[in-house]
Amino acid sequence: MSQSQSPTHTFALIDAADLTGLNTLGLPARAQRLARPTTLDALSQVLAERDPAEPLFVIGEGSNVVICSDLPGLTLSLAIDGMARVKQDNTHVWVAAGAGVHWDDLVAWTVEQGWQGLENLSLIPGTVGAAPFQNIGAYGVELSQLLEQVTVMDVATAQVKHFAGNECEFAYRDSRFKSRDRGRYIITGIELRLNKMPQCNVGYGPLKARFGHLSQADILPAAVREHVIAVRQSKLPAPDVLANAGSFFKNPVVTKERGDALKSRFADLVAYTQPDGVKLAAGWLIEQAGWKGKRLGPVGMHSEQALVLVNHGNATSADVIALAEAVCADVQEKFGVALEQEPVLLP
Ligand code: EPU
Numbered sequence: 397m398s399q400s401q402s403p404t405h406t407f408a409l410i411d412a413a414d415l416t417g418l419n420t421l422g423l424p425a426r427a428q429r430l431a432r433p434t435t436l437d438a439l440s441q442v443l444a445e446r447d448p449a450e451p452l453f454v455i456g457e458g459s460n461v462v463i464c465s466d467l468p469g470l471t472l473s474l475a476i477d478g479m480a481r482v483k484q485d486n487t488h489v490w491v492a493a494g495a496g497v498h499w500d501d502l503v504a505w506t507v508e509q510g511w512q513g514l515e516n517l518s519l520i521p522g523t524v525g526a527a528p529f530q531n532i533g534a535y536g537v538e539l540s541q542l543l544e545q546v547t548v549m550d551v552a553t554a555q556v557k558h559f560a561g562n563e564c565e566f567a568y569r570d571s572r573f574k575s576r577d578r579g580r581y582i583i584t585g586i587e588l589r590l591n592k593m594p595q596c597n598v599g600y601g602p603l604k605a606r607f608g609h610l611s612q613a614d615i616l617p618a619a620v621r622e623h624v625i626a627v628r629q630s631k632l633p634a635p636d637v638l639a640n641a642g643s644f645f646k647n648p649v650v651t652k653e654r655g656d657a658l659k660s661r662f663a664d665l666v667a668y669t670q671p672d673g674v675k676l677a678a679g680w681l682i683e684q685a686g687w688k689g690k691r692l693g694p695v696g697m698h699s700e701q702a703l704v705l706v707n708h709g710n711a712t713s714a715d716v717i718a719l720a721e722a723v724c725a726d727v728q729e730k731f732g733v734a735l736e737q738e739p740v741l742l743p
Pocket of ligand 1: 533534535536632641642644645646647666677678679680683688701702703738
C-alpha cells in the first residue's frame with residue numbers, strides 16, 4: 397500500500413486501501429484509491445483531479461453497505477467536520493453539521509444543549525452525510541421531519557448546491573440522493589431545525605410505555621435519549637462487537653387487501669396501517685420463517701432482532717448474499733411477501 401500527499405493537497409490518496417474497517421459488516425475488500433477530504437476545497441480538488449470516466453464511490457462509516465468486491469476507481473470517505481448553531485429565534489435553533497461527523501456525536505451534542513428533535517435517533521451508526529441519503533429513522537421519527545437543507549457538491553462540476561428538505565424527495569429509507577440522483581451529488585453537510593422547548597415524540601411502543609403518562613413539559617430529550625439507547629442496546633448489536641449493517645431489509649408495504657388476508661391467516665401478524673397500504677414488521681416475518689438466531693455459515697440473523705444480519709466472523713459478501721437470498725425465499729414461500737434489501741450493494 398502506498399500513500400501520497402503532495403504539499404499542495406489537503407487530502408491523502410491511499411492506494412489499495414483496506415476497507416474492512418470502513419464497513420460495519422466487516423467484509424474484506426480494498427478500494428483502488430481512497431481519499432478522505434476534510435474540507436469542501438479538498439473535495440473539489442479531488443474531483444478536479446479525477447478522470448470523469450473513473451468509477452466513484454462514497455461511503456461514510458460503511459454502516460449501510462454490502463461491499464461485494466474490491467472497489468475500482470476512487471472511493472471517498474468524507475472527513476468534513478464541524479457542528480454549530482447557525483441561527484435561532486424564540487422557539488427554534490438551526491444547527492449545521494459536516495458530512496464526516498459521527499451521527500451520534502451530533503445527537504449527543506444537541507441533546508446536551510437541551511434542544512429537542514434528534515433524541516429518538518440516538519445511537520444510529522454512521523455519519524451525518526449518510527443520514528439524508530437513506531432518510532434514517534427510528535422510534536417514530538425520520539430525519540426528513542427535522543431537515544432544513546442538505547448541502548451537496550455536484551460530482552460533474554464541483555459546484556456546491558443546497559436542497560431544501562422538501563426538495564430531497566424523502567420517503568421511507570429513501571431520498572433523491574439514494575434513488576434518481578444516485579452518483580450525481582456528494583452530500584457534504586446538513587442543516588436541521590430543532591426545538592428549544594421539549595415536545596418529544598413518545599408515541600412509539602417502548603417510549604410510550606416509559607413516558608406516556610407524563611406531560612410534554614416533563615419529558616426531557618436527555619431522558620428520551622437515554623431510554624432509546626437502552627432499548628437499542630437490548631436488541632441491536634453494536635457493530636464493533638458483532639459486525640452488522642442494521643436492519644438488513646425494509647419493512648414491506650402491502651395492499652390493505654393483502655394485509656387483511658395475511659391477518660386472517662396469521663392472527664399475531666405485526667402490521668401498521670399506512671396511507672398507501674399496510675406496513676409489515678419484517679423482523680416478525682423472518683422470525684416466523686424460522687430465521688431468528690439461525691446461522692448459515694459465518695453469518696446469521698440476530699438472536700434478539702431477526703431483521704439484523706450479523707457477521708459472526710470472517711464472512712464474505714457471498715455468505716451475506718446467500719443468507720439474504722435464503723431468508724427472502726422462505727419469507728416469500730410462507731407469506732407470499734417479497735423483502736427488499738436495505739443496505740446498498742457496492743460496487
Ligand atoms: N419483531 C419480531 N421479531 C423480531 C423483530 C421484530 O417479532 O425478531 C416484531 C416485534 O413485534 C416488534 C416489531 O417487529 O414489535 C417491530 O420491531 P422493532 O421495534 O425492533 O422495529 P423494526 O420495525 O424491526 C424499524 C427500523 C429500525 C428502527 C426500529 C425502531 C426498518 C427497516 N428498521 O425496525 O431501523 O431502529 O424500527 O424504530 O424500518 C435500520 O434501519 O437499520 C434500523 C435499525
